[in-house]
Amino acid sequence: MMEKAEIIKRKEALIAKYGPWTGHNIRLADDLYTISPQLSGDEIKLRRIRQIVADLSPKPVDQLRVLDLACLEGLYACEFARLGATAVGIEGREANIAKAHFAQEVLGLSNLSFHQDDVRNLSRAKYGEFDVVLCLGILYHLDAPDVFLFLEKIAEVCRGIVIIDTHIALKKRKTVRYQEKDYQGKSFREHSFWSSLAERQKALWASLDNPRSFWPTLPALLSFLTGIGFTSTYECLSPPEPNKPRDRITLVAVGTEPAPKERTLAL
Ligand SMILES: C[S@@+](CC[C@H](N)C(=O)[O-])C[C@H]1O[C@@H](n2cnc3c(N)ncnc32)[C@H](O)[C@@H]1O
Numbered sequence: 001m002m003e004k005a006e007i008i009k010r011k012e013a014l015i016a017k018y019g020p021w022t023g024h025n026i027r028l029a030d031d032l033y034t035i036s037p038q039l040s041g042d043e044i045k046l047r048r049i050r051q052i053v054a055d056l057s058p059k060p061v062d063q064l065r066v067l068d069l070a071c072l073e074g075l076y077a078c079e080f081a082r083l084g085a086t087a088v089g090i091e092g093r094e095a096n097i098a099k100a101h102f103a104q105e106v107l108g109l110s111n112l113s114f115h116q117d118d119v120r121n122l123s124r125a126k127y128g129e130f131d132v133v134l135c136l137g138i139l140y141h142l143d144a145p146d147v148f149l150f151l152e153k154i155a156e157v158c159r160g161i162v163i164i165d166t167h168i169a170l171k172k173r174k175t176v177r178y179q180e181k182d183y184q185g186k187s188f189r190e191h192s193f194w195s196s197l198a199e200r201q202k203a204l205w206a207s208l209d210n211p212r213s214f215w216p217t218l219p220a221l222l223s224f225l226t227g228i229g230f231t232s233t234y235e236c237l238s239p240p241e242p243n244k245p246r247d248r249i250t251l252v253a254v255g256t257e258p259a260p261k262e263r264t265l266a267l
């Protein structure tokens with residue numbers, strides 16, 4: 001176990017190098033947090049995600065392999081590792097992954113690994129299969145066709161459920177074609193077209209490089225999820241996340257066996 005004075009020293013060194021933590025408030029020791037002892041918005045989101053996994057995941061938490069995509073400073077991956085799951089976090093930015101590694105070390109979580117990688121490189125060959133895939137706050141940072149390719153890769157690695165916390169387009173402003181089908185949605189500005197790659201790297205919550213992202217409408221997203229093998233998708237309304245904007249939702253997609261197509265009693 002790391003001494004409290006050592007944790008504080010290492011935390012300050014990370015802040016000096018990369019700036020303060022921007023989102024994930026992680027308890028490092030009794031009254032010592034990455035951000036502050038005050039309740040944060042992520043605490044509420046984390047409770048929702050934990051509840052979904054407890055209610056819908058196929059196995060007890062300590063038997064799960066959990067993948068946290070675009071894990072930022074590692075809160076969700078650390079939490080599931082703390083609960084006994086084998087967790088893997090993937091994050092594209094050095095500043096974020098360095099903080100995630102620090103939290104892992106302080107908490108002594110050996111059943112957790114963090115990888116600095118582009119989530120678009122996800123594959124079963126590289127990372128294996130997972131019972132729970134956390135796709136939180138990342139889908140809406142990808143442009144077409146990457147957003148579709150990324151969802152296909154999630155389907156490839158997911159043998160249980162995927163939780164998708166994402167913005168959606170409430171109005172049809174743009175149509176994109178992927179594999180001979182049209183998907184409605186809207187374009188969202190991530191970075192100025194004229195910004196350098198270095199400037200884009202500094203925006204710690206944004207896309208890694210693409211200046212625009214594509215947000216599908218809910219019907220377009222649901223139709224795509226069905227097309228890649230998720231047999232049913234649910235929206236989580238409770239536990240509540242009171243400050244979530246109207247265009248941001250939490251979906252849970254499950255991919256099991258398609259229900260048999262024979263006649264039902266109702267036909
Ligand atoms: C809005 S934050 C969401 C973080 C976290 N998943 C959560 O829900 O709190 C978006 C994160 O995605 C990361 N990111 C964006 N594009 C990425 C990519 N192509 N590959 C890996 N990480 C990416 C950013 O660096 C940032 O940490």
